Amino acid sequence: GDSVTQMEGPVTLSEEAFLTINCTYTATGYPSLFWYVQYPGEGLQLLLKATKADDKGSNKGFEATYRKETTSFHLEKGSVQVSDSAVYFCALYAGGTSYGKLTFGQGTILTVHP
């Protein structure tokens, strides 16, 4: 079945550090890929998405590239801020036997210190 694997957390960084959160997936066909962010006490917000191989999603300084050859969608940001502290979820939609269902990774907790 479909699955998403995210790097183990929590991740702790100093402000202005470079961020990478690894995400790899297993799915049949050509899934759509998403990064969602959840700030404390809130729901999930879509951060960025990519729908086909080599697409790059970007938003608020975050980027991720859909790499079909390595089945990866790693999230990067060049300079994190304290306000980026949140839980980040990688997710995919593959359809087929998972029709209508998003498959989420386990989430990565990011804490950024001043």
Place this chain on the structure above:
Amino acid sequence: DTEVTQTPKHLVMGMTNKKSLKCEQHMGHRAMYWYKQKAKKPPELMFVYSYEKLSINESVPSRFSPECPNSSLLNLHLHALQPEDSALYLCASSQEGFRNEQFFGPGTRLTVL
């Protein structure tokens, strides 16, 4: 309007109570979802409505009863819940065709005593 709203924000109920959660969107989305999220875990899908018809029920216990009165509204009726049902309940919506991104509401924090 690009948001999904949920009420109430917090709910405390006893195991014999009946309560309802409400979700509303005005983005013209035709798919709506209920998720349950435990602390530090990803959301777990409960129900999916497509064009106001229930299309997916992830084997959710009957003490949770969804309802979609119209294309903008989604309710979740709760009855005889257990303490382990305490969680954040999230509503989401998406354009027709599930490949599109889902937009999530802020959630209802439910505590069952």
